[in-house]
Amino acid sequence: MQVKICGITRVEDALMAVDAGADALGLVFYKASPRYIDPKAAAAIAAVVPPFVTLTGLFVNAAQGEVDQALELVPLNLLQFHGEEGARYCEQFRRPYIKALRMKEGLDTIAAMEEHPKSRGFLLDAYRPGVPGGTGETFDWDRVPQNSPRSIVLAGGLNPDNVANAIKAAHPQGVDVSGGVEQAPGKKDPQKVAAFIRAAKGSHLGTAE
Numbered sequence: 001m002q003v004k005i006c007g008i009t010r011v012e013d014a015l016m017a018v019d020a021g022a023d024a025l026g027l028v029f030y031k032a033s034p035r036y037i038d039p040k041a042a043a044a045i046a047a048v049v050p051p052f053v054t055l056t057g058l059f060v061n062a063a064q065g066e067v068d069q070a071l072e073l074v075p076l077n078l079l080q081f082h083g084e085e086g087a088r089y090c091e092q093f094r095r096p097y098i099k100a101l102r103m104k105e106g107l108d109t110i111a112a113m114e115e116h117p118k119s120r121g122f123l124l125d126a127y128r129p130g131v132p133g134g135t136g137e138t139f140d141w142d143r144v145p146q147n148s149p150r151s152i153v154l155a156g157g158l159n160p161d162n163v164a165n166a167i168k169a170a171h172p173q174g175v176d177v178s179g180g181v182e183q184a185p186g187k188k189d190p191q192k193v194a195a196f197i198r199a200a201k202g203s204h205l206g207t208a209e
């Protein structure tokens with residue numbers, strides 16, 4: 001099970017999450033988020049990330065120039081588009097990307113995936129009107145399609161206590177968490193991060209806490 005810890009704003013949190021076993025870290029370049037980080041500060045975090053950890057940049061309906069600027073300053077391995085971005089927009093940056101899909105009632109998830117044939121995978125998040133993500137809310141994990149054409153990253157309201165059950169229900173390839181491992185918005189809690197990663201990675205072994 002691959003684990004992404006999103007909303008990293010401090011070098012010490014990046015180091016701590018990597019040490020705890022995170023496979024990917026997320027930097028939020030969405031200015032309205034309490035976890036927003038500007039590209040210069042993000043570059044300082046990028047400088048400490050080891051080579052086999054996927055550094056992800058999260059954007060929400062950003063102007064093309066904003067993404068270009070982040071890419072110029074920060075060596076991002078993966079882009080995460082969390083708004084209403086279409087395939088042509090996402091593909092223009094010529095970087096690997098994942099499209100986030102917010103699981104609004106009635107969404108045809110497979111049809112939404114087919115709109116992004118070049119997305120490396122799909123991050124499924126809870127839907128709350130007017131809020132693009134990071135809501136801390138879960139959705140019905142039984143709605144996660146088991147016939148997805150590509151990897152599924154499960155997100156939305158995950159925490160150390162529910163992640164093992166979420167994995168059992170949804171069978172994702174990866175999980176993503178932000179608020180569920182924080183002590184305060186933008187500040188990660190080392191105990192929660194370690195417990196989350198242990199529970200997620202141990203879930204298939206039956207050793208989850």
Ligand SMILES: O=C(O)c1ccccc1N[C@@H]1O[C@H](COP(=O)(O)O)[C@@H](O)[C@H]1O
Pocket residue numbers: 006007026028030033034035058060082123125132133134135136137155156157158176177178179180
């Ligand atoms: O983290 C944010 O502030 C954020 C803002 C706008 C879009 C997405 C955001 N975060 C992503 O939302 C999901 C779920 O977060 P949570 O675990 O429920 O807090 C996750 O993919 C974050 O990367």
